[in-house]
Amino acid sequence: MKRFRDFFLFCSGVHVPMLKRAPSETNKYGGIGATIFFTGLLAAFSGGYALWTVFSSPWGAVVFGIVWGLMIFNLDRYIVSGMKKRSRFMQEFGMALPRLVLAILIAVVISKPLELKVFEKEINQELIVMEQQVFKTQEDKVKDRFQQQVNTLNAEIAQLNEGIRQQAIKVDTLQLIAQQEADGTGGSRKQNLGPIYKAKKADADSAAALLQRVTTQNGALIAQKRQQLASIDSTRQSTVGTLDRSHIDGLASRLDALGHLTDRSEPVKWANWFIMLLFITIETAPVFVKLISPRGPYDDLLEAHEHAYIIFRKETIEKSERAYNKRMMIGQTAGVNS
Structure with a gap:
C-alpha cells in the first residue's frame, strides 16, 4: 500500500x-x-x-x-x-x-x-450505409457520363419509329379512302370500280410500297442504334466494375459516421x-x-521555501554587485595614483 x-x-x-x-x-x-x-x-x-x-x-x-x-x-x-x-x-x-x-x-x-x-456497432452499421451511398454516387457519375449519348440514340430511334408509324397511318387512310370509293360510302358516293377508285387505289398501293421501304430502312437504322446502346451499356457496366469498392473504415470515416448518428x-x-x-x-x-x-501546511512550507530562495538570490546578487563596485573603485584609485 x-x-x-x-x-x-x-x-x-x-x-x-x-x-x-x-x-x-x-x-x-x-x-x-x-x-x-x-x-x-x-x-x-x-x-x-x-x-x-x-x-x-x-x-x-x-x-x-x-x-x-x-x-x-x-x-x-x-x-x-x-x-x-x-x-x-x-x-x-x-x-x-x-x-x-x-x-x-x-x-x-x-x-x-x-x-x-x-458506439462501434452503430458506427459499423452507419459505415455500410455510407458505403452504399458512395457506390451509388460513383455509379450515378458513370451513368451521367454516358447518358447524353443514350438520350441521343433513344431520340433517334423514337424518330425513326415515328416515321414508320406516320407512313403506316397514311397507308391506312389511303386504303380506307379507296375502299369507301369502291363501296360508295365515301368519295363520289357511287359504288363502282371506275377510274376514280383505281386512282385512289394506286395512291394507296404507292403509299404501302413506300411504307415497306421506310420500314426496311428505318428498321436497319434502329437495329444499328440499338447495338450502339448495347455497346454503351456494356462499356458502362465494365466501367462500374472497375470502380473502387474498398471498405470505408478509416478514422475520418468513423468520425463522420458518428456525426451522422448524433445528427439523427x-x-x-x-x-x-x-x-x-x-x-x-x-x-x-x-x-x-x-x-x-x-490552503494547507504544505502550501505554507512551499511558499516559505520559495521566499527563502528569493531572499538568498537577492542577497547573492547584492553581494556580487558590492564586490564588483569595490573592485571598480580599487581599479580607478590605482589608475589615478599611477
Whole structure:
C-alpha cells in the first residue's frame, strides 16, 4: 500500500520530503496523483485505439498508446504541480484558467477515440450505409457520363419509329379512302370500280410500297442504334466494375459516421456529450481539487521555501554587485595614483 501511495504522490508532482513535514496533506495529493495516473492510462488506451483504427498495426498501436499516455500524464503532472495556492481566490483562478482550457482540450482529444469504441456497432452499421451511398454516387457519375449519348440514340430511334408509324397511318387512310370509293360510302358516293377508285387505289398501293421501304430502312437504322446502346451499356457496366469498392473504415470515416448518428438520434447525441463531459470532468478534476482546496501546511512550507530562495538570490546578487563596485573603485584609485 505504501508503494502505491508513494507512486501516486510522485504522479501528483508534490515535493515528497517537504510533504513529510505536513502529513495531513498526504491523502489530498495522493488522490490528485491517482487522478493524473488514471487520466494518462485512459489516454494510452484512447491513443492506441486511434492508431489501430488508422493503421491496424497492433505493435504500433501499443507503442503509440504508451507514448501518448506518458505524454498526457507528464503534461497533467506539470499542470497540477505548477499551480500554487495564493491568498486570493481570483488570483489563483486567473492563473489556473489557462491550465483548465488546456485540460479541456486534452479531454476532448482523448475522449473521441473511446467514443468511437463505445458506439462501434452503430458506427459499423452507419459505415455500410455510407458505403452504399458512395457506390451509388460513383455509379450515378458513370451513368451521367454516358447518358447524353443514350438520350441521343433513344431520340433517334423514337424518330425513326415515328416515321414508320406516320407512313403506316397514311397507308391506312389511303386504303380506307379507296375502299369507301369502291363501296360508295365515301368519295363520289357511287359504288363502282371506275377510274376514280383505281386512282385512289394506286395512291394507296404507292403509299404501302413506300411504307415497306421506310420500314426496311428505318428498321436497319434502329437495329444499328440499338447495338450502339448495347455497346454503351456494356462499356458502362465494365466501367462500374472497375470502380473502387474498398471498405470505408478509416478514422475520418468513423468520425463522420458518428456525426451522422448524433445528427439523427437524440439519445446518441446526449450519450456522446455525456462521455465527453465525463472525460472533461476527469481531466479537470486535479486542477479543480487544487483550486478549491483550502490552503494547507504544505502550501505554507512551499511558499516559505520559495521566499527563502528569493531572499538568498537577492542577497547573492547584492553581494556580487558590492564586490564588483569595490573592485571598480580599487581599479580607478590605482589608475589615478599611477
